[in-house]
Amino acid sequence: TENLITGLNIDWQSGNLTTNFDLYMSKVDYSRDMRNPIIRRNMVKSEVVFNGTDNLALFDMGSNFLEKDGYTWFRANISQVYMDGENTGATLAFDYDPGLDGFSAVKFGIHWDESDVDVTRSNNVILTNPPEGGPAMVDAALGEDPFGWTFMPGDNVMPQQWLTMSWDAAAALDSRMSMSGLDELGIDLAASYRTKEQTTSFYGQLDIDTMMRDVPLTGNIGVRVVNVDVTSDAHALGLGPDPVPITTSGDYTEILPSMNLKWNFSDSFALRLGYSKTQTRPEFQEMAPMIQVNRVWDPEEPEVNGLARAGNADLDPIMSDNFDLTMEWYPESGGSGVFSLFYKDVEDFIVSQTVEDTTVEGLDGTYNLTQPINYSDGKVKG
Numbered sequence: 001t002e003n004l005i006t007g008l009n010i011d012w013q014s015g016n017l018t019t020n021f022d023l024y025m026s027k028v029d030y031s032r033d034m035r036n037p038i039i040r041r042n043m044v045k046s047e048v049v050f051n052g053t054d055n056l057a058l059f060d061m062g063s064n065f066l067e068k069d070g071y072t073w074f075r076a077n078i079s080q081v082y083m084d085g086e087n088t089g090a091t092l093a094f095d096y097d098p099g100l101d102g103f104s105a106v107k108f109g110i111h112w113d114e115s116d117v118d119v120t121r122s123n124n125v126i127l128t129n130p131p132e133g134g135p136a137m138v139d140a141a142l143g144e145d146p147f148g149w150t151f152m153p154g155d156n157v158m159p160q161q162w163l164t165m166s167w168d169a170a171a172a173l174d175s176r177m178s179m180s181g182l183d184e185l186g187i188d189l190a191a192s193y194r195t196k197e198q199t200t201s202f203y204g205q206l207d208i209d210t211m212m213r214d215v216p217l218t219g220n221i222g223v224r225v226v227n228v229d230v231t232s233d234a235h236a237l238g239l240g241p242d243p244v245p246i247t248t249s250g251d252y253t254e255i256l257p258s259m260n261l262k263w264n265f266s267d268s269f270a271l272r273l274g275y276s277k278t279q280t281r282p283e284f285q286e287m288a289p290m291i292q293v294n295r296v297w298d299p300e301e302p303e304v305n306g307l308a309r310a311g312n313a314d315l316d317p318i319m320s321d322n323f324d325l326t327m328e329w330y331p332e333s334g335g336s337g338v339f340s341l342f343y344k345d346v347e348d349f350i351v352s353q354t355v356e357d358t359t360v361e362g363l364d365g366t367y368n369l370t371q372p373i374n375y376s377d378g379k380v381k382g
Contacts, residue, residue, distance in 0.1 A: 002029040016097040020109075023090045030083040035177070037141050037165050038074040066163065068142050073134035076170065076177050080122040080185060089113035102210035107222075111201045117284050118194040122185035132173040141170040189235040189243045193288035193311075197281075201226040212263070219261035226279070227253045230287055232313055238293025239362045246289040248313035254279055268331060274324040279317040282350055286372040287313050297365025306367040308360050316374050321345040343381045348374035 007024035047062030064070060093109035130137045146163045171177035179185055205222030229251040235243040258276040265271065288311045297306035322344050329337040354370040 001031075003027070016099065018095040020091070020093040020095070022093070025086070025088045027087075028083070028085045030081075030085075032081040033180070034077070034079045034081075035167050036077045037137075037167055037170050037177075038076065039071045039138055039141065039163075039165065040074045041071045068138070068146065068163075071138050071142070071163075073130065073137040073141075074128075076127040076167075076174070077124060078122075078127070078177070078179055078185060079124040080180070080182070082120045082182075083117065085115070085117045087113070087115045102208065103206060104209040105205075105207040107203075107205040107207070109203055111199075111203070113199045114196065115284075116194075116196045119192060119285070120182065121188045121191040122182055123188045125179060125185050127174065127176050130170075130174040137170050137173055140173050141165040141167075143169055190237050190290055190292040190309075193232060193234040193285065193290055195230065195232045195284040195288055197284070198229045199226060200229075208261070216264040217261065218264075219259070221259045222257070224256045224258075225253065226256060227251065228281065228317075230313070232284075232288045232311070234288045234290040234311065236289075236291035236293075236362070238296060238308070239291070239360075244362070246291065248287075248289040250313050252316065254317065254319070268329060270328045272324070272326040272328070274322070274326075276322045278320050278322060280320075281317045282315040282372070285311070286350065287311060287315055289313050291360070293360065293363065293367070297363065297367060299365070302365065305357060306360075306363075306365060308367045308369045310360075310369060310371040312371045312373060315350060315372060316348050318349060318374075319347045341382075343379070345377075345379055347377045349376045349378060351375040 004027040005024075006026075007022065009023075010021045012019045012021075041064075044062050044064065047060070049058075049060040051058040051060075089112060091109060091111045094107065096106045097104070098106055142163060143166055146165070167177070201224055203222060203224040205220050207220045209218050211217065229249070231247065231249040233245065233247050236246050237243050254277075256277045256279065259274065261273045263271045291308065291310040293306060293308045295307040298304060322342070324340065324342050326338065326340040331337075350372050352370060353373050353375060354368055356368045357366045358369050359365075360367050360369065
């Protein structure tokens with residue numbers, strides 16, 4: 001992973017007005033190379049023991065677990081992931097002291113942010129039937145000392161050692177295991193996508209510093225209006241002989257108020273009250289318009305649905321109304337006593353759901369379609 005993070009922040013003060021300009025940019029270049037050799041053997045089932053009754057689970061895999069003889073070559077898996085992301089944003093903020101009793105500051109501003117994420121996954125290449133044969137591959141992968149790694153050393157942990165395989169030694173016998181890059185591995189269009197998200201928000205906040213019935217009251221009341229515009233590119237597989245590029249877009253606007261108040265009844269006792277409305281936006285991958293038809297509808301068996309998976313560009317953010325009440329006590333002897341109540345009313349939880357007997361645009365018949373949706377509401381309190 002390579003990261004670049006940079007920015008510029010400027011404050012300018014004139015009389016009772018402070019102006020802040022903040023500009024930032026961050027980039028990430030991420031790649032992952034997964035190469036897994038897999039061997040296996042038939043264990044003596046009666047000798048495999050898992051004991052979870054102690055603080056630490058104990059394992060006993062049987063007497064032949066660490067013996068090289070008896071293992072067979074299963075396969076080698078190769079897959080790679082590449083992700084390029086860029087986030088750019090700017091804020092223009094104002095902080096004004098009105099010089100009025102009861103109000104210490106008026107704050108307002110505008111914020112703009114853009115995120116652009118491009119994810120490319122290779123096919124998961126599975127290599128079987130090595131040219132040198134399975135026994136030679138097992139012998140090469142395990143080498144002369146396959147027990148070089150100790151797992152959680154201790155007298156009561158079994159097994160303390162596990163077989164450790166060498167990819168390079170096995171690859172010396174099977175040149176296919178040196179495959180690398182998207183040209184050789186191919187692109188998994190069912191898991192590759194690009195999403196651009198633009199966020200524009202306006203906010204205003206009033207800071208309070210006053211007395212209420214001879215009790216000091218401080219805090220703030222504010223509101224933020226957020227507009228989110230999302231565009232995603234991906235592919236549909238299974239709609240025809242070739243992948244079909246798909247572009248989707250959508251936008252939504254939310255109003256997010258907030259309030260935080262604190263009453264100082266004495267030097268040792270305070271009461272806090274908070275309310276906010278917050279949003280959690282869907283993951284980029286959930287909104288990407290990827291469609292994969294795993295089993296096409298068969299006109300000769302119309303009573304059997306096809307199978308399909310898809311993203312959902314129409315997902316709404318998860319919204320939450322949050323309430324907090326906290327009492328704080330600070331005795332003269334030191335320390336503190338704090339009691340807090342919270343309540344959250346959450347809407348539009350996102351889950352993966354399979355809808356049966358539905359249609360897929362561009363295909364005949366009905367399908368069992370699995371995709372993320374805004375499914376349910378819920379309450380959290382304590």
